Amino acid sequence: MRVFVSADMEGITGVVHGQELTQDTPSWNEARRWMTADVVAAANGALAAGAEEVVVVDGHAGMRNLLFDQLPAGVTAHRGPAAGRVMCQVEGLDASFDCVLLVGYHSMAGTDGMLSHTWHGGVVGQYRLNGVPIGETAITAAVAGHHGVPVVLATGDQYLVAEAAAAVPGITTAQVKETTGRQNARCLPFATTGEMIRAAAESAVRERASVMPVRTTTPVVIEIDTLSHRQADRIERFRPVERVGVRTIRITAPDVPAAFAEAWLAVEVADFEAGSWNQ
Numbered sequence: 001m002r003v004f005v006s007a008d009m010e011g012i013t014g015v016v017h018g019q020e021l022t023q024d025t026p027s028w029n030e031a032r033r034w035m036t037a038d039v040v041a042a043a044n045g046a047l048a049a050g051a052e053e054v055v056v057v058d059g060h061a062g063m064r065n066l067l068f069d070q071l072p073a074g075v076t077a078h079r080g081p082a083a084g085r086v087m088c089q090v091e092g093l094d095a096s097f098d099c100v101l102l103v104g105y106h107s108m109a110g111t112d113g114m115l116s117h118t119w120h121g122g123v124v125g126q127y128r129l130n131g132v133p134i135g136e137t138a139i140t141a142a143v144a145g146h147h148g149v150p151v152v153l154a155t156g157d158q159y160l161v162a163e164a165a166a167a168v169p170g171i172t173t174a175q176v177k178e179t180t181g182r183q184n185a186r187c188l189p190f191a192t193t194g195e196m197i198r199a200a201a202e203s204a205v206r207e208r209a210s211v212m213p214v215r216t217t218t219p220v221v222i223e224i225d226t227l228s229h230r231q232a233d234r235i236e237r238f239r240p241v242e243r244v245g246v247r248t249i250r251i252t253a254p255d256v257p258a259a260f261a262e263a264w265l266a267v268e269v270a271d272f273e274a275g276s277w278n279q
Helices: 026-048 136-146 158-167 190-206 229-238 256-270
Strands: 002-007 053-058 075-078 099-103 124-129 151-157 172-181 184-187 220-226 248-253
Touching (some): 026 053, 026 099, 099 136, 136 256
Parallel strands (some): 002 099, 053 075
Antiparallel strands (some): 124 220, 220 248
């Protein structure tokens, strides 16, 4: 059995502030340890449930956050910046996996969740799949569903838990903190969340057959509302998209992976300030 883990940082145990997400700051180095601990807990749960291999994709910012030397045997890590990827947080996900675990995820742009956004908080105002606003949880679930793979676990704050339950009926969740503001939360200690995540992951993997893969109607239409018209201008100039509003672009593709790959490139192109987030 192979288990795929997609790991972000905003929903990790203890993380509450943007400084903790920023590479090479003292706060980031602390948060890397917390992220690694949450991922290791989920991986250990999956291994206890019978996984022969756990593949972890580091899916935050520069995507070199996990402390690689702390990962247990049986875990393979996909590391490396977003600029070298096609599918961002689900790079390498295919039909060879039996289920997907989401660790440290956050709620979508426009919600009150901890550090909420969708893919790139400086570009995306709203992201819609076939007319429905979605966040990164639903994006991952749709890609996994294309391959017939269920997403069976999500960890994060209460807004992420609610979003995951709505996007994936039957999903197991683990709430590690209660957000009280976009950079404030009541955080459970890892002494509590470590076992919570491990047990939730083990149960979710064992019961994976009870969760159906999320299927998406084709052809797939993605609309992205950018935060400025300049960003939409840049996407329209360099990518094969349809401009449907001052700040809105539309992508139509035959299936989910093709649509999301193009959408990811569009977001990269829109980052006209050439920020370091994807390097």
